[in-house]
Amino acid sequence: MIIELGYFAVITALMVSIAGILAPVIGLKTGNHGWIRAGRQAVTVNFILLSLGCGALIYSFLSRDFSVKYVVMNSNSRLPVFYTISALWGGHEGSLLFWAWILAAFAALAAWIHWKTHPAAMPYLLIIESSLTSGFLALIIFLSSPFERIFPAAAEGMDLNPLLQDPGMVFHPPFLYLGYVGFSIPFSFAMAALLSGRLGEEWIRATHRWTLFSWIMLTAGILMGAYWAYYELGWGGYWAWDPVENASFMPWLVGTAFLHSVMVQEKRKMFKVWNLFLIIVTFSLSLLGTFLVRSGILSSVHAFANDPGRGVYILIFMSVVLIFSFGTLVIRSNRLKDRIEMESMVSRESAFLFNNMFFLIATATVFLGTLYPLLVDTLYGTKVTVGAPYYNKVFLPIVLVILILMGIAPMIAWRKSSRDNIRKNFLIPAVVAVAGTVISAILGIRQVYPLAAAAIVYFVAATIITDMYKNSSYWASHSGTTLLKGFFKAWYHNQRRYGGLLTHVGVLVLILGIIGSSSYKLEKTLILKPGDEFTLGHYSYKFHGLQDVQGINWMGVEALFNVYKGNQFVAEMRPQKRFYSGGSQMPTTEAAIQPRHMGDLYLSMTDITQEGWITVMAFQNPLIHWIWYGGGIMGIGVILILFKRKRREL
Amino acid sequence: MIKSKKIGIGISILVIAGALGYLALGNFGENLIYFYTPSEVLSLSHDYYGKKVRVGGMVVDGSLKVVPNTLRINFKLTDGAETIPVAFEGVPPDLFKEGTGAVVEGYWDSGKVFHSNMIMAKHSEEYMPIEMKRAGVELPKKDLMKSLQR
Numbered sequence: 001m002i003i004e005l006g007y008f009a010v011i012t013a014l015m016v017s018i019a020g021i022l023a024p025v026i027g028l029k030t031g032n033h034g035w036i037r038a039g040r041q042a043v044t045v046n047f048i049l050l051s052l053g054c055g056a057l058i059y060s061f062l063s064r065d066f067s068v069k070y071v072v073m074n075s076n077s078r079l080p081v082f083y084t085i086s087a088l089w090g091g092h093e094g095s096l097l098f099w100a101w102i103l104a105a106f107a108a109l110a111a112w113i114h115w116k117t118h119p120a121a122m123p124y125l126l127i128i129e130s131s132l133t134s135g136f137l138a139l140i141i142f143l144s145s146p147f148e149r150i151f152p153a154a155a156e157g158m159d160l161n162p163l164l165q166d167p168g169m170v171f172h173p174p175f176l177y178l179g180y181v182g183f184s185i186p187f188s189f190a191m192a193a194l195l196s197g198r199l200g201e202e203w204i205r206a207t208h209r210w211t212l213f214s215w216i217m218l219t220a221g222i223l224m225g226a227y228w229a230y231y232e233l234g235w236g237g238y239w240a241w242d243p244v245e246n247a248s249f250m251p252w253l254v255g256t257a258f259l260h261s262v263m264v265q266e267k268r269k270m271f272k273v274w275n276l277f278l279i280i281v282t283f284s285l286s287l288l289g290t291f292l293v294r295s296g297i298l299s300s301v302h303a304f305a306n307d308p309g310r311g312v313y314i315l316i317f318m319s320v321v322l323i324f325s326f327g328t329l330v331i332r333s334n335r336l337k338d339r340i341e342m343e344s345m346v347s348r349e350s351a352f353l354f355n356n357m358f359f360l361i362a363t364a365t366v367f368l369g370t371l372y373p374l375l376v377d378t379l380y381g382t383k384v385t386v387g388a389p390y391y392n393k394v395f396l397p398i399v400l401v402i403l404i405l406m407g408i409a410p411m412i413a414w415r416k417s418s419r420d421n422i423r424k425n426f427l428i429p430a431v432v433a434v435a436g437t438v439i440s441a442i443l444g445i446r447q448v449y450p451l452a453a454a455a456i457v458y459f460v461a462a463t464i465i466t467d468m469y470k471n472s473s474y475w476a477s478h479s480g481t482t483l484l485k486g487f488f489k490a491w492y493h494n495q496r497r498y499g500g501l502l503t504h505v506g507v508l509v510l511i512l513g514i515i516g517s518s519s520y521k522l523e524k525t526l527i528l529k530p531g532d533e534f535t536l537g538h539y540s541y542k543f544h545g546l547q548d549v550q551g552i553n554w555m556g557v558e559a560l561f562n563v564y565k566g567n568q569f570v571a572e573m574r575p576q577k578r579f580y581s582g583g584s585q586m587p588t589t590e591a592a593i594q595p596r597h598m599g600d601l602y603l604s605m606t607d608i609t610q611e612g613w614i615t616v617m618a619f620q621n622p623l624i625h626w627i628w629y630g631g632g633i634m635g636i637g638v639i640l641i642l643f644k645r646k647r648r649e650l
Numbered sequence: 651m652i653k654s655k656k657i658g659i660g661i662s663i664l665v666i667a668g669a670l671g672y673l674a675l676g677n678f679g680e681n682l683i684y685f686y687t688p689s690e691v692l693s694l695s696h697d698y699y700g701k702k703v704r705v706g707g708m709v710v711d712g713s714l715k716v717v718p719n720t721l722r723i724n725f726k727l728t729d730g731a732e733t734i735p736v737a738f739e740g741v742p743p744d745l746f747k748e749g750t751g752a753v754v755e756g757y758w759d760s761g762k763v764f765h766s767n768m769i770m771a772k773h774s775e776e777y778m779p780i781e782m783k784r785a786g787v788e789l790p791k792k793d794l795m796k797s798l799q800r
Contacts (some may be wrong), residue, residue, distance in 0.1 A: 342659060345658060345659060345662070350659065353659075353663075354666075357663060357666065357667065358670075361667065361670045361671075361674070364674070365674045368674065368678065369678075372678075382684065383684065383685030383686075384682050384683065384684050384685060385682070385683045385685060385704060386678070386681055386682060386683070387681040387682070387683050387702075388681075389677070389681050390677045390678055390681035393673070393677045393681075394670075394673055394674045394677055397670075397673065398670065525721060525740070525741055527719055527720065527721065587744045588744060589744055606741040606742075606744075607741070607742075609716075609718075609719075613719060615721065615741060617741060
C-alpha cells in the first residue's frame with residue numbers, strides 16, 4: 001500500500017512539474033506575476049511529493065517488503081539497517097529517483113534563496129529546473145520504476161551487492177549527485193541570462209556559491225569512490241580509468257575550468273561567451289555521467305544488462321538539453337562581444353586562459369577514451385577498450401603544466417605584468433624550486449616525473465608562502481602588531497583569496513600522494529603456507545595461519561600476519577575473505593591495511609586452498625594518505641570561501 | 651599592436667593544442683585493446699599474434715584446472731560455437747568460477763593457447779559477455795525471479 005502511495009506521489013510530481021514549466025511560461029507571456037508564483041509553488045510541491053516517493057521506498061526497504069521488485073533485487077532480511085537505507089541508491093531505478101529528489105530539493109532551495117534578489121531570472125530558472133525534473137520523472141515512471149511489484153511476493157530478497165556494503169560506497173553516490181545536480185543551478189541561471197538577455201555578470205555572482213558547493217561535492221564524491229576502490233576492491237590501487245570513473249571525472253575537469261574562468265569575467269568582464277559555454281558543458285557532462293553509469297549506455301564494453309528503451313530515451317533527453325542550450329547560446333552570442341581585449345600574454349587573464357585550455361584538453365582526452373569504444377561499436381560492431389597507459393601518458397604532462405599555472409596565476413598581475421612584478425613574485429620561488437630539486441635529487445628522487453613534480457610543487461608552495469608572508473607583514477606594520485596577528489588580519493580581509501590558495505595547497509598534497517604512491521609502489525604476489533615468511537621493502541611478513549570470522553550477514557576467513565621491521569614487531573595484519581549470506585554467493589576480499597609513515601602496508605588475500613595455503617598480494621603504497629589529506633585540505637579551503645563574510649563596500 | 655598580440659596568443663594556443671593533441675592521438679592507437687569472442691580469436695590472422703587483446707566468453711564447466719601451489723590456472727573459454735584454451739597466471743577476481751562469464755586480457759601467441767595474466771573483475775553481478783547478452787538477458791533474469799518465488 002505504502003509503495004503505491006509513493007508511486008502515486010511520483011506520478012503526481014510529473015504532472016506538477018509539467019505545470020511548473022507551463023505556469024512561468026504563461027507568466028512571462030502575460031506579465032502576470034501570479035503565474036510565476038505558481039511555478040515556484042510547483043517546485044516546492046514537487047520536493048514534498050518526491051520526498052514522499054523516496055520515503056515510501058525507504059519504508060518498503062525497512063519493512064522488508066519483498067513484494068516490491070526493487071527491494072527484492074537490492075536487499076534481504078539480514079542486511080544491516082544502514083545499508084538497507086542506502087540501498088535506495090544501490091540500483092539503477094532507485095538512484096534515478098534519488099537524483100530527481102535532489103534536483104527538486106535544490107530547485108526549491110534556489111527559488112527560496114534567490115526569489116527576492118534575482119526576480120528577473122526566476123521564471124527562467126523555474127522553467128529549466130521543472131523541465132529537467134519532468135525529464136527525469138518521465139524516465140522513472142515509464143522506463144525504470146522502482147515501485148514495481150512482483151506477484152507472488154518473494155520469501156527473501158537477494159541482497160545488496162556485497163561490494164556496495166561499505167561506508168565508502170554508501171556516501172560516494174550521494175556526494176557525486178549533489179555535485180552533478182548542484183551544477184544545474186548555475187546552468188539554469190546561465191540559461192536565464194541567455195533567455196532574458198540580461199547578460200551581465202549578475203548570473204555569475206548569483207551562482208558563485210552554488211558552483212563552489214557543487215565542485216567540492218563532486219571532488220568529495222570522486223575521492224570517496226577512489227577510497228572505496230582502494231579499500232574494498234583489493235587490487236592495491238584506487239583509480240583504473242574505468243569508464244564509470246571517467247564519467248564523473250569529466251564534469252569535474254570542466255567544472256574546475258569554469259570555477260576559474262568566472263573570476264576573469266567578474267574582475268575584467270571578459271570570457272562572457274566562454275563562461276556560458278563552460279557551464280553548459282559542465283552540466284551536460286554531469287547528465288552524461290549519470291546516464292553513462294546508471295543506464296548501461298556503455299554496455300558494449302561493460303555489458304551491464306539493460307533495457308534498450310532507456311538508452312534511446314536518454315539519448316533523446318541529452319540531445320534536447322544540448323540542442324536547446326547550445327542553440328540558445330549561438331543565437332545570443334552576437335550580443336556577447338567582449339568589449340575588452342586581452343592586453344598582454346604576460347597577465348593573469350592569459351594564465352587563466354591557458355588553465356582553461358589545459359583543462360579542456362584533459363577533458364577531451366578522457367572523452368575520447370571513454371566514448372570512442374562506444375562509437376566504434378555502433379559504427380563497425382568492433383569491440384575495443386582504451387588501455388590505462390593512454391590516459392597516464394597524456395595526463396601527466398598536462399597535470400604538470402596545470403600545476404605550474406597554479407603557481408603563476410594567483411600571483412601575476414591583471415592586464416599586463418611588468419618585469420618588476422614578475423621578479424618580485426617569482427624570483428624567490430624559482431630559487432626555492434631549483435634548490436629543492438637539487439636536494440631531492442641528492443636524497444634519491446631520480447625518476448623524471450617525480451623530480452619534475454617535486455620541482456613544481458616547491459615552486460607553487462613557495463609562491464603561496466611568500467605571498468602570505470608579504471601580506472602578513474603588510475598588515476602587521478599597517479596596524480602595528482605582530483606578524484602572527486598580521487597573518488590573521490590578512491586572512492580576514494582576503495578570505496576568498498586565501499581559501500583559494502589553501503585549496504591549491506590541498507591539490508599539491510593530493511598530487512604528491514598520487515605521484516609518490518604510483519612511482520614508488522612495491523608489489524608482490526605470493527603463495528604461502530602457514531609459517532612462511534616473505535619480505536617487501538624494509539618489512540618482513542610472517543603468515544601464522546587462518547581463522548574463521550563472522551559478521552551480521554557474512555561468514556569469513558582471515559589470515560594472520562605479523563609484520564616486522566628488522567627484528568622489531570610492527571603490527572598484526574588480517575586480510576579477509578568474506579562470503580555474504582545473500583543470494584549472490586559472491587566472495588569479497590577485504591584487504592588489511594596498516595598505515596605506516598603516511599603510506600600503507602597493504603595485504604589482500606585472493607585465494608585459499610583446501611590445505612590452508614593462501615595467495616596473497618602484498619603492496620607498499622608510500623604517500624597514499626596524502627591523497628585523502630589533500631582532499632580534506634581542499635574541502636577546508638572551499639568551506640572558508642563559502643562562509644566568507646560579505647564585503648561591505650560591494 | 652593589439653592585432654599582433656591577438657595573433658601571438660592565437661598561435662601559442664594552436665601550438666600547445668597541437669602538441670597535446672599529438673600526444674593524445676599518438677598514444678591512442680597503440681593503447682587500443684580489441685575485444686573478441688573465442689570464434690573470432692580462432693579466425694585471427696598471424697598479424698595479431700603477440701598483440702594484446704581481450705576475449706570474452708563462458709568458462710567451460712569442468713575445464714578449470716589449478717596448478718597446485720602456483721599462480722597458474724588453465725581453463726577453457728567458450729562462446730557456444732567455439733572454445734579456446736586459456737593459460738592464466740596471476741590472481742583471478744572473486745567472481746571468477748566455472749560456468750560464469752569472464753573476460754581475459756592477454757596474447758594469442760602461438761595460435762594454440764591464449765596466454766593471459768588478467769581476468770576482468772567488474773562491479774556488477776549482472777556482468778556477462780556481450781554476445782550472450784544479445785542472446786537475451788531477460789531469460790536468466792526471469793529464471794532468477796522464478797527461483798526467488800519458490
